[in-house]
Amino acid sequence: MDASTSKTEEVSGVDMFERFQRLRPPSFSGALDPVLAKHWLNRMAKMMRSLGCSDAQKVILATYAFEGEADIWWEGMLRRVSSDYEWTWTEKKRFNEKYFPSCYHHEKISKFLKLEQGNMTVPQSEAHFDELSRYVPKAVEDEEYKLKKFKEGL
Incomplete structure (x- = not known):
C-alpha cells in the first residue's frame, strides 16, 4: 500500500x-x-x-x-x-x-409465546407484541404467522 x-x-x-x-x-x-x-x-x-x-x-x-x-x-x-x-x-x-445473557433472551421468547392481551388495550397489546417480537425475528418473518400469533393473544 x-x-x-x-x-x-x-x-x-x-x-x-x-x-x-x-x-x-x-x-x-x-x-x-x-x-x-x-x-x-x-x-x-x-x-x-x-x-x-x-x-x-x-x-x-x-x-x-x-x-x-x-x-x-x-x-x-x-x-x-x-x-x-x-x-x-x-x-x-x-x-x-x-x-x-441467553437466559434473559429465552425469558423474552417465552413471554412472546405466552403473550395475551389481558387488560391491555389493543394498541398497548400491539406495542407489547412488537417489543417482544424483536427477540424472535425468525418467528415473525412470516407475516401470516405473525398476524395469527397476534390474533391468538387478543
Missing part, C-alpha cells in the same frame, strides 16, 4: 468519526440491565446504518463509546486476540453474551 492510499483511508476514518460524534452517541458503561444493553446496541446499530459505516468502522466507533466496566471488558477482549485480528460488527454476539 502506498502512502497516498494510507492517507486517504485515514482521512475517511477521521471524517466518519466526526460524523459519528455529531450524532451524539450514547456511552455504555457496562450496565448489567439487559434492557439497557440491548437498547444501547440497537441505538448504535441505527447510527451505524445512517452513517453507512464499514464493519470495521462500526466496531471502532461503537467501542469508542464504552466507558468504565465496559471499556475494561473490551480491553480484555483485545488482549485475547492477536493484534492483526480484524473485528467485525457480526461479533456483537460477544457483547450480547456479556450484557444480554
Whole structure:
C-alpha cells in the first residue's frame, strides 16, 4: 500500500468519526440491565446504518463509546486476540453474551409465546407484541404467522 492510499483511508476514518460524534452517541458503561444493553446496541446499530459505516468502522466507533466496566471488558477482549485480528460488527454476539445473557433472551421468547392481551388495550397489546417480537425475528418473518400469533393473544 502506498502512502497516498494510507492517507486517504485515514482521512475517511477521521471524517466518519466526526460524523459519528455529531450524532451524539450514547456511552455504555457496562450496565448489567439487559434492557439497557440491548437498547444501547440497537441505538448504535441505527447510527451505524445512517452513517453507512464499514464493519470495521462500526466496531471502532461503537467501542469508542464504552466507558468504565465496559471499556475494561473490551480491553480484555483485545488482549485475547492477536493484534492483526480484524473485528467485525457480526461479533456483537460477544457483547450480547456479556450484557444480554441467553437466559434473559429465552425469558423474552417465552413471554412472546405466552403473550395475551389481558387488560391491555389493543394498541398497548400491539406495542407489547412488537417489543417482544424483536427477540424472535425468525418467528415473525412470516407475516401470516405473525398476524395469527397476534390474533391468538387478543
